[in-house]
Amino acid sequence: MQNIIKSIQEELDAMLSGHFIPYYKVAIGLAAIVALIFSIVLSHGSVFEGKIAVIDLDGSNYSTELISKINTSSYIEVSEVIRSPVNPITLVSHDRNLGVLYIPKGLEKSLKKGDQTVRLGYFSDDTNEAQNAKVLQNLNEYIPELGAELSVGKVSSLGFGREGTEATLSPMQLKSRNLFNPASSSTISTIIYFVYFFSSLTYGLTSLMIIGRLKITGMWNTVLERGFVALLARTIPYALFYTTGLTLITAVLVLFGQLRFDGNYFVFVPSIFMTGLAFGWLGFLLSWKTNNPGEGASKMIFLVPPGFIMGGSTMAVGIMPIWAYYVSHAFPLVWLFRFFRDIAMRGRSPIDMMSTYGMFIIYLTVIAFVVMIVFNQVKKPAAQPELN
Incomplete structure (x- = not known):
């Protein structure tokens, strides 16, 4: 537990040091800017005239x-x-x-x-x-x-x-009704997806640079000594700020009547935090062999954009073949969009979401298990000279 606390404190110190990305500012500031800009640009939810x-x-x-x-x-x-x-x-x-x-x-x-x-x-x-x-x-x-x-x-x-x-x-007519967005509000259909996407980009970039930063600052051996759980814990501060930023902006949009949130937000909050953990842990795997933060940042294309493309924000999920639908859940943003649609737009209850949360927990467990395997493979050679 002491190693976990020390790892979390070190990440907070890195954020506050001014030498690395001040994520505590970016998490809230970027989400607010994106929400404001796109609320103005996309004031209409559909093509008028x-x-x-x-x-x-x-x-x-x-x-x-x-x-x-x-x-x-x-x-x-x-x-x-x-x-x-x-x-x-x-x-x-x-x-x-x-x-x-x-x-x-x-x-x-x-x-x-x-x-x-x-x-x-x-x-x-x-x-x-x-x-x-x-x-x-x-x-x-x-x-x-x-x-x-x-x-x-x-x-x-x-x-x-x-x-x-x-x-x-006219012997037969069809009358249609929009269930979740009758006013064609772009805040529901587009803006919120962009807020989540850009917020995830900055967080993904930050998480991809952690491994390289630890190596270039000479802390990598300390990380190996503390164990893989302490390494996973380094993402907790970032996941908390990620959750805070999205929660604040979502709350503002809801309070000012710009966003329809039909479900219980407290049911939705854990999914944001869990998505933050998933981004951080996958970021570790993608940047594992990097030696500096810049190398890790170059892996961004594999972490966030695929989830944005395949998560139902840019195209209908039904367009994808069934195998692609299941493969898309390898990307954290797909899970976040899925939770948002079910809880915010469709108003599903906590009981309805238990199965989805269960699958998400299994997903996180698998990622953590893979991190543990990769971590132990690196730790054994590093400990070998001490045994001799």
Whole structure:
């Protein structure tokens, strides 16, 4: 126990010395700055007034009226109308538009005759599918409604009544409801992920430099004498500041109504601290053979970014094959994002989270066991001359 306490004190002294990263400041300061900047930049949770171009080959009064109605609908802005055939690729190049709506020739004539269904086309710039989500959703809802308006007079003359007319024109509808982010708040969907990501980057960088720092300052032999538990304990101060920083910023966002946190935060806090331990211990393994802090810092690409990419913040988890889903849990940030979604967004209870916490404890135990094996392999050769 004395060795563990000494190791923790040495890390605190290193933080306060001014010669190494002042993580106690970075943990809180960076999280606050990231939350502030991205709250301003990403003030909208989705693309509002997404620009689309229209190729109108009909050029009729109705097509002009249709374009005007689409332009006044939510999330869509008609940026330009082309009256002649043109390659839609040129209209979406350089992020000029999110897509191109195609109105075929003979639209008004076909609608008045009512002898066949007229199909409008939409060329979607799917280089970033998320940008077109609201545009496509609104077009799919709005175009059928406008079409139904033309048929109301014809169907109502049959004497079906208002409800019968609606049932004839639209016999089946789908109404959707967003369960966890009905207002499309970017704080829930994007900003909080960036706060956790950048905070993890600085902590990961710090943990990757510990081994090199111990070696270059001549403390490595002392570390070997104290045992691997004392080495693991060196991450405790950093994990505490990591937890404190994220907790303070999350609390601020919740108190000011910028973040929806539906579960019990005290159920969530242990997952942050455990993630901090995982980052530190994996950082030891990745930087084990380094001889200076700079070498350890170069390993950052293997520690934090994979978890951000595969943790459900940049893409849907369901996109990955099942084996990749399980492999992704080798990265600590994946666990943190998983806990956040279940507790903060879905409001799961402590009992519901017991199995996930159990798996996370097994994960930490495996990492600690690997550190112990690597530590003992290094310690034996170092102790060999003393035995002789």
